[in-house]
Amino acid sequence: MTNxxxxxxxxAVIGLPxxxxxxxxxxxRQVQKKKVRSCxxxxxxxxxxxxxxxxxxxxxxxEYEAGGRLYRxxxxxxxxxxxxxxxxxxxxxxSGAYVSKRDYLHVPMRAATNLRAMAGELWPLGSSMPxxxxxxxxxxxxxxxxxxxxxxxxxxxxxxxxxxxxxGAVLACLFGAGIF
Numbered sequence: 001m002t003n004x005x006x007x008x009x010x011x012a013v014i015g016l017p018x019x020x021x022x023x024x025x026x027x028x029r030q031v032q033k034k035k036v037r038s039c040x041x042x043x044x045x046x047x048x049x050x051x052x053x054x055x056x057x058x059x060x061x062x063e064y065e066a067g068g069r070l071y072r073x074x075x076x077x078x079x080x081x082x083x084x085x086x087x088x089x090x091x092x093x094x095s096g097a098y099v100s101k102r103d104y105l106h107v108p109m110r111a112a113t114n115l116r117a118m119a120g121e122l123w124p125l126g127s128s129m130p131x132x133x134x135x136x137x138x139x140x141x142x143x144x145x146x147x148x149x150x151x152x153x154x155x156x157x158x159x160x161x162x163x164x165x166x167x168g169a170v171l172a173c174l175f176g177a178g179i180f
Contacts, residue, residue, distance in 0.1 A: 007176035011168050018164025025157025029150050036146050038134040041066065045131040045143065048072065050119040056082035056107035058115050060123040064131040066138035073131060075123075075143040078103040079152050084110075097122055103149070 001009075045064030051074055052058050059074045081104050096108045097118040107118065123129070133141035174180050 003176055003178045006180070007172040010175050011172040013168075014171060015165050015168030018161045018166075018168060020161070021164060022158050022161030025154045025159075025161060028154040028157065032147060032151050032154070035134070035140060036142070038136070039132040039140065039142055039146060041133050041135045041138075043131050043133065044128050045073075047123045047125055047127050047129060049125075050116065050123070052115055052119075056080060056109050056113075056115065058105070058107070058119045060119065060129070060143070062129050062131055062143040064133065064141065066133055066135075069138065071133070071139055071141065073133075073139075073141040073143050075129070076147075077105045078147070078149060080104065081106045083108050103145070103147070 043064045043066055045062040047060045048063040049061040050058055051061055057080045059076065061072055061074055063070055063072050065071070077099065081100075083106070096106070098106050099122075100106060107113075107115070129144050131141050131143050132146050133139075171180075
C-alpha cells in the first residue's frame with residue numbers, strides 16, 4: 001500500500017466518523033434553536049412535582065394550561081454540578097442548592113442528602129413559574145426560561161468530533177509524508 005493510500009485510509013477511517021460526530025452536535029444545536037424560535041407564547045405555570053434522576057440531578061415539573069388543556073414540562077438546566085462534602089458533625093444538613101447565572105444547577109451532596117427538601121426550598125410546590133410554549137404544538141415548552149446557550153451535549157459532540165477529525169488529518173499527513 002502506498003503512502004498516499006495509507007493517508008486516504010487514515011482520513012476515511014478516523015476523519016469521517018469524527019465528521020459524523022460533529023454533524024450530530026450541529027444537528028442538536030439546530031433542533032434547539034428551532035424549538036426556541038417556535039416557543040413564542042407564554043403562560044404562567046405552577047410547580048406540581050419534582051423529578052429526581054440520580055447524582056443530585058433534580059428538576060421541577062411544571063403544569064401549564066394552553067388552549068384549554070393542561071400540559072406538563074420539566075425545567076431543564078444546561079448542566080449539573082454536584083459537590084460532595086462530608087461533615088460528620090452535621091450529616092443531615094441540607095443547604096446551598098442554587099442555579100448559577102450560566103444555568104447550571106449546583107447541588108451540595110452530603111452523607112445523607114434530602115433532595116426532595118432541597119427541591120422544595122428552590123421551587124415550592126404550587127409556586128408559579130413562567131412557561132414558554134409553541135402555540136402550534138403546546139406540548140413543546142421551556143419552563144422558567146428559554147435556553148440562551150448551545151446545549152452542553154452539542155458542545156461536547158462538536159469538540160470531540162473536531163478533535164477526531166484533526167487526529168485523522170494529522171495521521172493522514174504523517175502517512176502521506178512517509179513518517180509512518
